Amino acid sequence: MKTLVLYESKHGGTRKIAELIGSKIENSVVARIQNFVGRLERYDRVIVGGPLYGRRLSPVVMDYIKENKSMIDQVFVSGLLGASADEELHENFDDEFIQDKHIEFIGGSLEWKQMNYLERLRVRIGARIKKNTPTDTYDMKSIDRIAKGVY
Ligand SMILES: Cc1cc2nc3c(=O)[nH]c(=O)nc-3n(C[C@H](O)[C@H](O)[C@H](O)COP(=O)(O)O)c2cc1C
Numbered sequence: 001m002k003t004l005v006l007y008e009s010k011h012g013g014t015r016k017i018a019e020l021i022g023s024k025i026e027n028s029v030v031a032r033i034q035n036f037v038g039r040l041e042r043y044d045r046v047i048v049g050g051p052l053y054g055r056r057l058s059p060v061v062m063d064y065i066k067e068n069k070s071m072i073d074q075v076f077v078s079g080l081l082g083a084s085a086d087e088e089l090h091e092n093f094d095d096e097f098i099q100d101k102h103i104e105f106i107g108g109s110l111e112w113k114q115m116n117y118l119e120r121l122r123v124r125i126g127a128r129i130k131k132n133t134p135t136d137t138y139d140m141k142s143i144d145r146i147a148k149g150v151y
Pocket of ligand 1: 008009010011012013014015051052053054055056078079080081088107108109110111115118119120122123
């Protein structure tokens with residue numbers, strides 16, 4: 001059984017999550033969507049994930065999911081606004097898709113050094129998170145559910 005974990009990551013937070021998921025699955029390959037050149041048909045399970053910015057899932061991930069809908073088994077979303085996770089998922093996907101693909105909201109992390117001035121400002125003012133606060137809010141239960149394929 002071969003599993004593919006595909007992700008997009010602007011600053012590295014979602015890459016960490018994808019690698020964590022991959023480390024928990026035997027015989028798995030983890031790759032950034034843009035770098036993946038193989039064929040999805042070669043894998044028994046395909047998991048795809050990406051980050052939320054301004055309440056929208058990264059367009060690279062959204063387009064990839066739309067194009068390969070039938071080949072994707074599960075989707076994970078990285079973001080920090082856990083309280084409104086459900087709302088955000090529904091802004092990005094329809095109900096049927098959420099149920100069908102077992103979408104998991106994993107949480108996220110802020111990679112301060114990778115963020116530009118405007119992004120740091122948006123996070124500090126919008127989310128009221130002080131500069132350089134370590135922010136790793138991964139939901140390990142969600143990560144385990146994805147890794148084990150438990151829906
Ligand atoms: C400018 C900016 C906007 C963000 N907007 C959202 C958002 O709307 N909803 C959310 O849940 N998280 C939001 N986040 C948090 C990111 O989704 C989170 O940090 C994620 O782990 C980043 O992934 P990446 O490092 O792979 O790009 C935002 C972060 C930044 C820097």
